[in-house]
Amino acid sequence: MPRTREQNDRIRQSTKENIRTAAMEIFVKRGYHNASIEEVARSAGISKGLMYNYFKGKEDLLADMVRSRIEEINKVMQEAAAQNSPTEQLKHIIDGALDNVGQRPKEYRFYLHLQTQPEEDEIVSKYSRMLNEAMAKNYQLQNGMFMSLGADDANLRSLYFSSTLHGAMLLMSTYPEHYPLEEMKKQINKQFCSMG
Amino acid sequence: MPRTREQNDRIRQSTKENIRTAAMEIFVKRGYHNASIEEVARSAGISKGLMYNYFKGKEDLLADMVRSRIEEINKVMQEAAAQNSPTEQLKHIIDGALDNVGQRPKEYRFYLHLQTQPEEDEIVSKYSRMLNEAMAKNYQLQNGMFMSLGADDANLRSLYFSSTLHGAMLLMSTYPEHYPLEEMKKQINKQFCSMG
């Protein structure tokens, strides 16, 4: 009795999702270069060969992750833009960014590691660029928020804000257990979310 | 006519320095994992085999770099501590950090990439840890400076300062040609180097 089309589809989807989860886990643990397909497959509970039935190769796994990361970033930014006042918009960015790192610091660290990849890396630099471009695009949006807020030199202010925010994320991912998340959110809010 | 001891020493030193420079160049360009000994040797103008006469292997090259980086960081911090007032001490830290990144953004990026290495990387994590520890040590020193400055919650203030500073370094290394270095130094100074 052969499987129906729907059964096969379900199996395929579920296996693919297993691989995704396993790949993220292993990549975060070992880093892209040191992660082996072997180990990803083992962690997903399948054979090495079967991987290639679902992803073209190791790079394809990474591409999939980066795509989903960029979606996640854009989503937070769009939610922020939908807020009523620039004050609330910026607050949403701060909360979105810092909560995300606070919840999954290793994952943030993985993507930052990726973003700081040398530009001439043969394989990975493409994805580094994609992430940086996504951030740059959202930075433009953020500039508009500081305009609305009525900042003197909105672009400079926005850049200073981004520096502070990304610095906080970096330090939080480096010392996740000691970083006073809520305290920092309060400080950044106080400094940037109103016209002083 | 054989070479004298001194001639040999000079040759050895000069060759070693050549390798160091070449290795930094290639590592910064390709990243540690993608850099090949082959290419480092080519760039240094020597054969691959000769490399192993000067360094135990690829990892030893990295160890050498990290050691010299930590020395560099500590030096800036000691110079800062030698200043007369906490205001000047903090200013020295800001200038030292941001000028360094401004001059060699790729190199900073390389070390940040190293620091964000996953903890369980088999080879490289050791050096990641060393860098993070050097930074943590200097952070203690910095805390003292904010104490002297008479900050309300000195440790929190110091952490916020570090977040801002490292965020600025990160963004500067990401967009080296667009980042308004001097402007940012001024802002950070204004915010942190006095008691407001």
Added chain:
DNA sequence: GTCTATATTTGGATAGAC
């Protein structure tokens, strides 16, 4: 849809001659 066995490549490291 899944597995095992195998091919292929890359690159770090060593040996031995000059």
Added chain:
DNA sequence: GTCTATCCAAATATAGAC
């Protein structure tokens, strides 16, 4: 002190059977 030739391990990817 330097080079060329060689070894060897790791890991990506493929082929073919069940």
